[in-house]
Amino acid sequence: MVAKKISRREFLRFAGLTAGAAVLGACAPQVVTQVVKETQISVQTQVVNQTQVVEVPVNVTATALPLLVTLQGRELPADAAPLDKQIFFEGGAAEPKHLDVARDLFSATAVLGWGGEQLLHLDENQQIVPAGAESFVGGPNAEYWDFTIRQDAKWSDGEPITADDWVFTFQHYADPALANPFSYFYADIKGMSDYAAGTGTKEGVGVEAVDERTVRIHGVNPAPHIPAMMTYQAVVPAPKHLAEANPEHWADTMEGAVFSGPFMLTTWDHNKTLIWEQNPYYNGPFKPGIGFVKQIIGDGTNWFAAWQNNEIDMMANLDPAQLALVRADPVYNPLLHWWLNPKPQFLVFDTIKAPTDNHDLRMALAKSIDRDILCQQILKGTETPNLSMLTPGFPAYNPEIQGIQAYDVAAAQALMVSAGYPAGVDAATGAPLELTITFRNVDPYVEFAKEQWETNLGIAVTLVQVENSVFRQMRVEKVMQIFHNFYEYDFMDPANLLTALWKSDGVTGALQHAWINPEFDDLVTQAGSEPDIDKRIGLFQQAEEILVSDAAAAFLSTQNVFQVWWPYISGIKPNERGEVAYRYLDVSRFQMYINNQVDQFRTATL
């Protein structure tokens, strides 16, 4: 056998290629030491070939593989999955009524989060950052605010987003012919309430185009919180070029599927699914890592089971049982995330009618509920005790007032005496004082309150259950003696939680709550138009102290949102405290991307 001699040069070339291939495979842009196996062949006639493998270290500088880039030009990190796997599967969506994002607010929150872009956003630290507007500046005394729309901002059909679009948008929201129930949200913007009620005109709406890219929003009074309002998910523009001609029906079908945000709707399979793809015209700061969002419509399904079965990627709000399951399971436990949601829960008293018009009685009731047991034992940590309307991290939150309503049975019993109900006995009847709590659905708060009040104070409590709609009706009419209420914040400003809910009309009380306190009303009105931030915070804090001291409600807790998602979701930035969370009202959804572990878990496709 004659073996062909291979020249050393050819051979080294081969080795070099091998080395190069090995490096490409490692895909790391740094200097690595590769171990290369060289094979030496020596040939002799009539002698068997002998090969000897020698290991020779060779220094090689690896060249980096190009990173994946999304349609909109965002570079994805090295561990990202291929672009066709960048799909986010979301469950629990509701069938939208139409695609006019702002008008379908609560029935289809599905549509909102992905399709529209507000003027401003909240980042992971809940700070206001530019979004649809690249900058904003306030006029003198915050009487008006100017927002400059981002250069070359475009709708998903290629048309530019202009100040005229925004002017039209606010008129559209308040259009009385459309009867938009959420129009009251804009009451602080000049002319909106009047127009919506039919007493004003379209031209009277205080939003004007200063130039092609600048929109000016006037407040009814000086309104420092208008920028904060602009971060809310419902305040997104409507396309004037489509909607003006047909305000009520332009968005009924896919023909009206034009969006201002990073995503646009491409498929609407009624009652089944919605599919979003990246808007090729989006040039804003929040380019998503995700390429596609598939939302599955369904209300009564066990979504947790669907998540366990890898049909959806995330459970954004766990109930106490699911939380317990996740905590106890070694596979799920590391996937747990949580964040504090400003969603105060409280028991409201009718402070106008007897016997709950008695301040000492109300304070006694507030001080005799053990919030720790409620939150830890009964609600398994999905709530955390909170003894005021504002919550930790919320602007104007005041830790010093947290002690006013704190659990103290002895103090509560003393208050009962001064209220005229020693040991809970009503002197007039000689029997325990009788109170009624009205509630809907299943409510552990109310059952717990009954037990605590009966045990700690000796009174008699009756629970009355009514149907959901009936409850709302009663709430509006303010006919319930005691009821459980809550409110999830819309934007990060005390005006949203304090003024909107507790400022009274002087006659029947506040919006849902029968409480009239002129001092409180004055303070929040003053704060509402105070341009100096510190002064404003101070005024709101004084107002909240009155609210808590007067025991208009027994403040109980705020929500701890627990979430799980599979490990193939990366990219959400931690906040200052190091928490990584998917919050509905901030930009975390645009930060995330799918990493290359996805194939180990998920097989579903679009």
Added chain:
Amino acid sequence: MGRYIFLRLVGLAGVLVAVSMITFALMHNVPGGPFDFRIGDKVMPQDVKDVLNAHYGLDKPLAQQYLIFLGNALRLDFGTSFIYINRKVMDIYAERWPYTAQLGLLTLIFGGSAGLALGIAAAIKKNTWVDYMATVITMFSIVMPSFVLAILLQFVFVVKLGWLPSGGWDTPKQWILPVLCNSILPIAMLQRFVRSSMVDAMGSNYVRTARAKGVGEGAVMLIHVFKNALTPIITVGGPMIAGLLTGSFFVESMFRVPGVGSLSVSAIQQRDYTMIMATTLIWTGIIGVTYVLTDIAYAIADPRITFMESK
């Protein structure tokens, strides 16, 4: 027979009008309205509500509203939904109806055959352990709330085993669990009735006579027993089909089948007035027509039955 059917249908029309009046009155006297859900759990101020009421004609006197409704309903126009504000009620119903029909058909095929088979088996193997087992399982299925069984099935097949998806209605794999859950009650009821009527027939005089005459067991079963068991099967089958056509609220919402069953209860809870009227009347109509068809089936199955009531 023709006259009878005509009279029954006229009667049905009368019933529909009466039911529509009762439902309309009851519905409007229930507190709460269709706008309560427009803004989730936030508050809707009363003056906004008043504007909306005027916009939809809900501030007119009740009798006038009813007459408007009746006039439109006679032309099969049930109006626009209060919740899906840009779509007509009939359009929504027509869009969702095929899913319920498909689910119902599959349930009928699967449940019907399984129920019949189990009933016949239990009757033939009467008083053996097969019979007792079948009886116990059947009775249990009748009384156990169906959704508890459904949740357990879902837990086993979706979560633990991962064999089946949690819901939807596109691929055949997604059909299995909803059809199974929907079939549990029909199978149970059918099994019970088939068994009991077959047992009755098997012990009756004419069967004993046939056997004594030497007619083969197979022929006895087919000709005498089964044919005479037909009447009770129709008794159960009629309402069962009506129930399937109107859709199961629970199965549909649990397994994300976008049919009409889930439409009715949510319509009531959200006070979607137009949808409530439409679903109630359609439901009543389906049940009424099914009963007429059932009576006709009785007459065909058993010529001894006459169906004109004598005073």
Added chain:
Amino acid sequence: MVENAAAPIADLVVPREQRPAYKAWKRFSRNKLAMLALGFIILEIFVAVFADVITPYQWDKGDYADTWQLPNAKHWLGTDQLGRDLLTRLIYGARVSISIGILSQIIVAVIGVPLGALAGLIGGAFDFVLMRLVEILSSIPMLFFYILLLIALGGGYQNILLALSITGWMGIARLVRGQVLTLKATDYVRAARAMGATSSQILWKHLLPNSLTPIIVSLALGIPGAMFAEAGMSLLGLGIAPPTPSWGQMIGQYQTYIQTYWHLTVFPALVLALTMLAYIYFGDGIQEALDPTVRV
């Protein structure tokens, strides 16, 4: 023989073995399943009545250190969200279910039997109107009717009874009417008329006693139906309100937790199912015992 011929019929003593009631009881007691069911029913009623004495814990006071417990030695069936013992609550829940089941049928009978009997007896316009009313009310989808009715009235024990009564009398009225119509045409009723008996005498002495069997059976089988309806309404939040325990309410309250705290839904469902089964087998047993020609 003259003395015997003069003896009034009412004085004749029928030997115990020949009395219909005794014979029925004998037939009933041979039916093992029905006897088992009866035993279960009696046991359940006993336990419900003496709940205060039997239960180790209180149904409205929970131990907050032991919330959400799965079945263990201390709480045999576990505890609920507020630390209340589930077994205790199930036993008290029996009070609600059984009392609603039985009371609703009594009310339904009180309404339906007279109406049906009168309709059958008198006929004419009264009969026509009543039957049309029955037909219309029977055509309204029950689920809707319950929901709408209970939303309008508000939930709670009395309103559930009211709703069950409004929707339940039609069946028995129709039944009794049918019986009366059939019996009216029989020979002995015609003979009684010929002998001069009045309508009310015929009604009380002949028609009703002979209709008793289907009435009793219908009522017995109506009890589990009423229980199920109450459970369904409580499940939807329209029935018995917390904290008063009701099986349906407990099932509905915790149905989403079945993967973890399964005991909170499964045990109430089991108890409801077993109770309903017991009443159904009991009803079947009565039917067989009272009317041996019907085989179940």
